[in-house]
């Protein structure tokens with residue numbers, strides 16, 4: 001008999017149907033037993049009244065994979081308004097007791113247990129809902145950009161050098177010589193602007209983060225965008241605004257039922273994201289004017305300011321000091337101490353970095369020389385800039401930080417399927 005999803009049972013009232021899923025819960029009353037089966041579409045209740053059937057149900061551990069053929073009967077009290085009676089239950093995959101109780105509405109596990117048992121804990125509906133938000137966000141990201149003339153690219157993750165200053169790189173043995181895991185697709189996405197004008201990439205990137213923080217991973221999913229023929233970084237910010245709106249729209253239309261179980265609070269994206277210059281941001285938080293970076297506490301303070309002054313969960317800080325930005329960053333035309341770049345804060349946490357890039361070969365040579373670096377190792381990339389690169393810019397958004405912020409998670413690891421950090425390489 002073909003499979004019926006639990007959500008499709010109401011259409012089969014009065015007929016026999018087979019559902020396939022996992023034992024979610026069992027309840028034995030004096031004359032009848034209830035078996036609740038979960039599949040990807042929801043829950044189905046099965047009524048078992050014969051004694052051999054009840055004994056079989058007693059022996060089915062939680063999470064046993066089963067097929068249940070039964071007669072579909074209307075019952076307003078059952079999930080979806082229909083249940084199965086006179087069942088024939090077949091075990092498809094046996095199960096020993098799970099390390100956490102998955103049938104409870106909230107998963108009662110501390111972070112270490114949650115991560116150690118990730119293959120099981122992701123099965124909890126509240127956990128699964130978190131990833132459904134991430135998956136819908138990815139669809140919204142792609143859809144928004146596809147509609148605006150962007151081409152998706154995939155670039156190497158085994159590379160010959162670092163792209164992001166500050167963060168450290170993982171070295172791998174590449175046929176006897178050193179290679180590195182890509183920190184970002186930065187150079188490649190810029191190069192591909194010369195081909196397609198507008199590109200994006202969704203892929204893993206690697207940072208040998210030596211710190212154990214609640215917002216850093218050693219591997220994360222980077223949502224990268226790059227576009228040509230811009231006037232400045234504000235054009236990039238305008239695309240970012242559209243992308244954020246598209247990601248939220250996909251959540252609202254594709255997985256509205258995941259929002260509450262995941263504990264998510266969806267933000268409104270304002271028509272214009274408020275922007276504050278780095279210089280003014282330092283003054284706002286009372287930091288020294290020579291401070292090269294914003295501390296996490298500063299970011300939280302600016303986030304609160306954006307909410308109070310502009311009613312916005314998002315705020316862009318633009319103009320970061322040139323000495324703290326990667327060499328490919330375009331200077332602010334009227335004052336090269338600053339840059340045409342930005343960080344986007346979402347509820348007081350950096351979610352996105354972006355900006356305008358240098359696009360003339362000579363400017364790259366100068367920028368590298370200013371940092372005491374030779375162009376040699378960069379030549380394979382820099383050749384693109386000898387051959388007519390337009391003014392361009394882009395941004396990168398960290399997927400795990402996005403979902404962590406949406407659901408108010410205290411640690412980015414809670415929204416990462418299988419986090420990699422200083423201490424964790426399994427599961």
Ligand code: AMO
Pocket residue numbers: 164183184186207209215216217218219220222225350351352353354355394395396397398399400401
């Ligand atoms: P950046 O290094 O700031 O910029 O990274 C962009 C965004 O990626 C996320 N992120 C991280 N998420 C989890 N763990 C980490 N260790 C981690 N590091 C960064 C953050 C951050 O805002 N090439 C530039 C982007 C560009 O200019 O296009 C870059 O990679 O959400």
